[in-house]
Amino acid sequence: MAENVDAIVIGGGQAGPFLAVRLAQAGMKTVIIERSHMGGTCVNNGCMPTKTMVASARVAHMARRAAEYGVALAGDVRVDMKAVKARKDKIVEASSTGLVKWIEGTENLELIWGTARFTGPREIEVGGRVFSAPRIFLNTGGSPVVPDWPGLAEVSYLTNESIMDLDVLPDHLIIVGGSYIGLEFAQMFRRFGSRVTVVEHGERLISREDPDVSDTIREILEGEGIAIHLNSRDISVAPMDGGGVKLNANVGGVSMTAEGSHLLLAIGRTPNVEALNLGVTDVVVTERGFIKVDDQLRTNVEGIWAMGDVTGHGAFTHTSYNDFEIVAANLLDNDPRRVSDRIDTYALFIDPPLGRVGMSEADIRRSGRKALVGLMPMTRVGRAKEKGETQGFMKVFVDAESELFLGAAFLCTEGDEIVHIILDAMAGKVPYTVLKRAMHIHPTVSELIPTMLQELKPLE
Numbered sequence: 001m002a003e004n005v006d007a008i009v010i011g012g013g014q015a016g017p018f019l020a021v022r023l024a025q026a027g028m029k030t031v032i033i034e035r036s037h038m039g040g041t042c043v044n045n046g047c048m049p050t051k052t053m054v055a056s057a058r059v060a061h062m063a064r065r066a067a068e069y070g071v072a073l074a075g076d077v078r079v080d081m082k083a084v085k086a087r088k089d090k091i092v093e094a095s096s097t098g099l100v101k102w103i104e105g106t107e108n109l110e111l112i113w114g115t116a117r118f119t120g121p122r123e124i125e126v127g128g129r130v131f132s133a134p135r136i137f138l139n140t141g142g143s144p145v146v147p148d149w150p151g152l153a154e155v156s157y158l159t160n161e162s163i164m165d166l167d168v169l170p171d172h173l174i175i176v177g178g179s180y181i182g183l184e185f186a187q188m189f190r191r192f193g194s195r196v197t198v199v200e201h202g203e204r205l206i207s208r209e210d211p212d213v214s215d216t217i218r219e220i221l222e223g224e225g226i227a228i229h230l231n232s233r234d235i236s237v238a239p240m241d242g243g244g245v246k247l248n249a250n251v252g253g254v255s256m257t258a259e260g261s262h263l264l265l266a267i268g269r270t271p272n273v274e275a276l277n278l279g280v281t282d283v284v285v286t287e288r289g290f291i292k293v294d295d296q297l298r299t300n301v302e303g304i305w306a307m308g309d310v311t312g313h314g315a316f317t318h319t320s321y322n323d324f325e326i327v328a329a330n331l332l333d334n335d336p337r338r339v340s341d342r343i344d345t346y347a348l349f350i351d352p353p354l355g356r357v358g359m360s361e362a363d364i365r366r367s368g369r370k371a372l373v374g375l376m377p378m379t380r381v382g383r384a385k386e387k388g389e390t391q392g393f394m395k396v397f398v399d400a401e402s403e404l405f406l407g408a409a410f411l412c413t414e415g416d417e418i419v420h421i422i423l424d425a426m427a428g429k430v431p432y433t434v435l436k437r438a439m440h441i442h443p444t445v446s447e448l449i450p451t452m453l454q455e456l457k458p459l460e
């Protein structure tokens, strides 16, 4: 016999727990089901651990640069990977257990550990218990793509999940994939002291960005000693005598071999739908396996919603959390929020970081609209010089007619933070002429935003 509840939430990622608590607080008897760790990818093997490790890597990097700032350190900089991992584990553990305590302390809400699957159009089975509810929310996230390269089954490889258990320094880390995951780990491990090789299929790193962004990122990473191979094809791998992995590929028409102590796969993520057994429901998935949702995150089946990475609408923690806000607003607050209300924004957490919002130059050219562009190399920014961090640039795009911002790329020190100035101007539909006249604090990086806006030129 099915246990009847008011709502079932599957997945404890970046939308599910928050929605489950809101539903329970609204008086609905709710269950939330999680198969491994509360907090999902972000907390356990995504944003939080990587940014914790990025912070350790930056300390090592700055320690190596100490003499440039007139600071003398005795001896070489050495990274203790066990201590790096312990620091990361402590921060992750506190966040994950904090979420569990919050959920367990919420009235009307039951947390069930296990893998949930549909056993009927509206029935969910987990660990021998069967639940039925008029409202079901799917927040099952994604998993690393594992390709079928020749030899992969014979070697040991890492993903963003298993690399979290690593407590030794790889002698030579080969990373396949030169996008978010690949580049954040590449710089981090290089700074920890590994040799790092990145092998990327595309003709540029992080190829959804404009070429000037990709090229500057490449220069920054190569400047730190990372080997980068673009245009890779036909990858095969084999184990090496005495451990490690040999990777063969065709790179731009030339065959290349890299011998690594470790191999990290960073070639994208795939939605977690298989375990859900959606076949017994009428829920439609797209060709790429994402759960199809409308602008308010309803699936095609009444009473079933999906949120987060599993929908394919954004693949970030902030998009998943925003999905929770949209569903909660529609269900509980009589507020018809929509996915299409949000402005695309994200960051790549290399150092210096890339903060991005809205359209790229390529998007604007495709749209055919008239635009103005502002560019500020960091070599012109006083605060960047004072900090010794003059790599990168700031770039903004403005609609020539409406004078509203179209987008921006801040590849610079604090770029992940200051991009919010443009994001909030876009959210408030504030024309650039307002920011151009604003008085900013000296000496900051943001101080040069009004200056950049005073020097806009037509995008030719």
Ligand SMILES: Cc1cc2nc3c(=O)[nH]c(=O)nc-3n(C[C@H](O)[C@H](O)[C@H](O)COP(=O)(O)OP(=O)(O)OC[C@H]3O[C@@H](n4cnc5c(N)ncnc54)[C@H](O)[C@@H]3O)c2cc1C
Pocket: 010, 011, 012, 013, 014, 015, 016, 033, 034, 035, 036, 037, 038, 039, 040, 041, 042, 043, 045, 046, 047, 048, 050, 051, 114, 115, 116, 117, 139, 140, 141, 142, 160, 181, 272, 275, 276, 307, 308, 309, 310, 314, 315, 316, 317, 318, 319, 320, 349
């Ligand atoms: C290495 C890495 C770094 C990242 N860094 C950033 C970053 O800096 N900023 C950013 O915005 N984003 C980052 N992301 C992306 C971010 O982690 C994801 O976009 C976000 O976690 C998606 O949240 P979600 O709620 O969709 O799902 P997830 O966080 O993936 O959670 C889904 C949960 O559902 C559970 N689950 C799945 N199927 C079932 C089932 N059948 N039954 C029960 N439970 C199930 C899973 O165990 C998981 O806990 C990063 C990702 C990675 C991999």
Ligand SMILES: NC(=O)c1ccc[n+]([C@@H]2O[C@H](COP(=O)([O-])OP(=O)(O)OC[C@H]3O[C@@H](n4cnc5c(N)ncnc54)[C@H](O)[C@@H]3O)[C@@H](O)[C@H]2O)c1
Pocket: 147, 176, 177, 178, 179, 180, 181, 182, 184, 199, 200, 201, 202, 206, 207, 232, 235, 266, 267, 268, 269, 314, 315, 316, 346, 347, 348, 349
């Ligand atoms: N800073 C952040 O917000 C952050 C950080 C990490 C991950 N993430 C999220 O995680 C998701 C997954 O990240 P990702 O970097 O794995 O995926 P991605 O889809 O962004 O990039 C995958 C990269 O691998 C390359 N690739 C694919 N197949 C290949 C092959 N056979 N050989 C060589 N290269 C190949 C692609 O060309 C691409 O550059 C992203 O969508 C992102 O949203 C976000």
